[in-house]
Amino acid sequence: MMNAVTQASKAGVANVKLLIDGEFVESHTTEWRDIVNPATQDVLARVPFATTAEVDAAVRAAHAAFATWKHTPIGARMRIMLKYQALIREHMPRIAKILTAEQGKTLPDAEGDIFRGLEVVEHAASIGTLQQGEFSENVAGGVDTYTLRQPLGVCAGITPFNFPAMIPLWMFPMAIVCGNTFVLKPSEQDPMSTMALVELALEAGVPKGVLNVVHGGKEVVDALCSHELVKAVSFVGSTAVGTHVYRLGSEHGKRVQSMMGAKNHAVVLPDANREQTLNALAGAGFGAAGQRCMATSVVVLVGASQQWLPDLVEKAKTLKVNAGHEAGTDIGPLVSRAAKQRVLGLIESGVKAGATLALDGRAVKVPGYEDGNFIGPTVFTDVTTDMDIYRTEIFGPVLVVLSVPTLDEAIALVNRNPYGNGVGLFTQSGAAARKFQSEIDIGQVGINIPIPVPVPFFSFTGSRGSKLGDLGPYGKQVVQFYTQTKTVTARWFDDATVNDGVNTTISLR
Numbered sequence: 001m002m003n004a005v006t007q008a009s010k011a012g013v014a015n016v017k018l019l020i021d022g023e024f025v026e027s028h029t030t031e032w033r034d035i036v037n038p039a040t041q042d043v044l045a046r047v048p049f050a051t052t053a054e055v056d057a058a059v060r061a062a063h064a065a066f067a068t069w070k071h072t073p074i075g076a077r078m079r080i081m082l083k084y085q086a087l088i089r090e091h092m093p094r095i096a097k098i099l100t101a102e103q104g105k106t107l108p109d110a111e112g113d114i115f116r117g118l119e120v121v122e123h124a125a126s127i128g129t130l131q132q133g134e135f136s137e138n139v140a141g142g143v144d145t146y147t148l149r150q151p152l153g154v155c156a157g158i159t160p161f162n163f164p165a166m167i168p169l170w171m172f173p174m175a176i177v178c179g180n181t182f183v184l185k186p187s188e189q190d191p192m193s194t195m196a197l198v199e200l201a202l203e204a205g206v207p208k209g210v211l212n213v214v215h216g217g218k219e220v221v222d223a224l225c226s227h228e229l230v231k232a233v234s235f236v237g238s239t240a241v242g243t244h245v246y247r248l249g250s251e252h253g254k255r256v257q258s259m260m261g262a263k264n265h266a267v268v269l270p271d272a273n274r275e276q277t278l279n280a281l282a283g284a285g286f287g288a289a290g291q292r293c294m295a296t297s298v299v300v301l302v303g304a305s306q307q308w309l310p311d312l313v314e315k316a317k318t319l320k321v322n323a324g325h326e327a328g329t330d331i332g333p334l335v336s337r338a339a340k341q342r343v344l345g346l347i348e349s350g351v352k353a354g355a356t357l358a359l360d361g362r363a364v365k366v367p368g369y370e371d372g373n374f375i376g377p378t379v380f381t382d383v384t385t386d387m388d389i390y391r392t393e394i395f396g397p398v399l400v401v402l403s404v405p406t407l408d409e410a411i412a413l414v415n416r417n418p419y420g421n422g423v424g425l426f427t428q429s430g431a432a433a434r435k436f437q438s439e440i441d442i443g444q445v446g447i448n449i450p451i452p453v454p455v456p457f458f459s460f461t462g463s464r465g466s467k468l469g470d471l472g473p474y475g476k477q478v479v480q481f482y483t484q485t486k487t488v489t490a491r492w493f494d495d496a497t498v499n500d501g502v503n504t505t506i507s508l509r
């Protein structure tokens with residue numbers, strides 16, 4: 001049994017704890033929310049919505065810990081990350097089961113969620129060469145200039161439900177290894193796998209107060225974004241909330257990075273490898289029930305590739321909808337009943353707007369899991385760009401298909417969409433791919449790669465409605481985000497008789 005979750009509540013359901021100053025503590029709040037298995041509706045645990053005093057205590061613990069943690073030698077910080085990555089690897093199967101139970105995705109996909117976060121922890125272990133400053137000798141007579149990359153202080157992280165392992169691991173390991181302390185606010189929908197990872201961080205040697213966790217919703221998030229001791233806020237989630245977090249945090253003088261919603265297009269040219277492209281579209285469109293920020297949600301068939309549509313529908317029909325822990329499942333349930341209702345509402349809006357349902361997943365039945373939040377693969381054709389199903393992030397297993405005659409028109413279409421997170425081009429033409437990567441205004445571009453999430457030594461990015469703030473998570477950019485550059489200009493005298501006299505003008509060197 002995890003320390004972060006106890007069995008002690010009156011209702012007989014486990015309570016998720018807060019982590020404040022190295023202790024897993026029970027919240028004193030009166031507001032709780034059930035964590036529900038989306039395949040069965042079983043209540044797995046309850047999560048507290050922390051009080052303002054508890055948020056304040058977490059931030060103050062982080063602030064106090066910063067005084068010593070910032071002086072911890074870089075090698076000691078690196079060694080904690082080395083131990084942490086080994087622990088995550090060892091506990092991956094156990095945490096994947098928790099993740100599947102509370103979030104719904106398949107077990108192999110849950111392991112993938114943890115693995116992509118693990119890679120960031122591995123990269124954090126090389127901070128010794130990432131956090132180096134610069135040095136220029138003799139910028140003026142006997143004067144040297146160099147920079148220090150110093151930690152900021154208390155950083156906060158707010159994470160979404162769809163990657164409860166990967167996204168917290170995008171944030172606190174890199175923040176901490178740079179010498180900051182951290183307050184994490186996981187998604188209130190599935191915080192148990194996040195807490196299992198937090199427990200391992202303590203086991204790896206993260207000292208008390210360096211990592212803290214508070215749970216909750218808007219009130220807790222707003223308290224973090226406006227707390228005087230918080231220096232930086234990392235947010236990943238929807239565009240509406242991310243925009244609010246960016247504004248509120250910036251108003252209170254914090255650095256903010258907001259990674260937000262998406263509508264990812266896959267552009268298919270007729271010269272593409274047909275079978276590989278259809279595989280990629282079905283996997284990226286329907287995997288994780290479409291609940292990935294990098295899921296393909298729009299297919300743009302260019303010219304003669306329009307004839308591939310029936311094959312795409314047939315490919316979608318082969319995918320197996322079932323509970324995430326069942327072997328052979330391709331598509332698990334949506335995270336909540338509310339999420340399912342929202343997606344059903346959007347499908348209905350597409351029908352009403354005149355789009356054609358080439359494949360309708362609404363009536364899918366999953367024997368043994370009749371109460372699960374399932375929607376089967378759904379494909380819309382005859383879609384126009386003014387329809388809600390084109391403009392809104394559906395975040396469900398729904399592909400909308402548009403057709404255009406040329407690559408130029410496909411590029412213009414993608415660049416007009418309100419979002420700019422990910423895009424894929426499927427072609428065998430190097431010239432088309434080069435033109436596409438140059439002209440497309442999207443953060444992550446895949447060439448024959450359906451979900452081009454960068455590995456941790458690059459950085460995740462985004463355009464338009466998908467990102468606010470200039471520096472993205474992980475990679476070199478996040479080291480800049482989590483550190484403050486200080487420039488030192490220094491001169492030393494080795495001769496006690498040196499006397500330049502008083503100079504009241506700016507030096508001309």
Ligand code: NAD
Binds near residue numbers: 158217218221293462
């Ligand atoms: P969400 O915006 O509803 O929630 C994100 C976080 O904000 C949660 O911790 C939540 O508790 C908090 N929150 C919710 N409402 C709030 C409010 N009114 N004020 C302050 N805080 C609030 O997002 P979600 O549904 O958990 O996640 C799905 C979204 O995340 C999708 O839009 C997806 O595209 C996006 N996402 C983006 C990326 C990326 O890197 N660009 C990665 C993963 C997910």
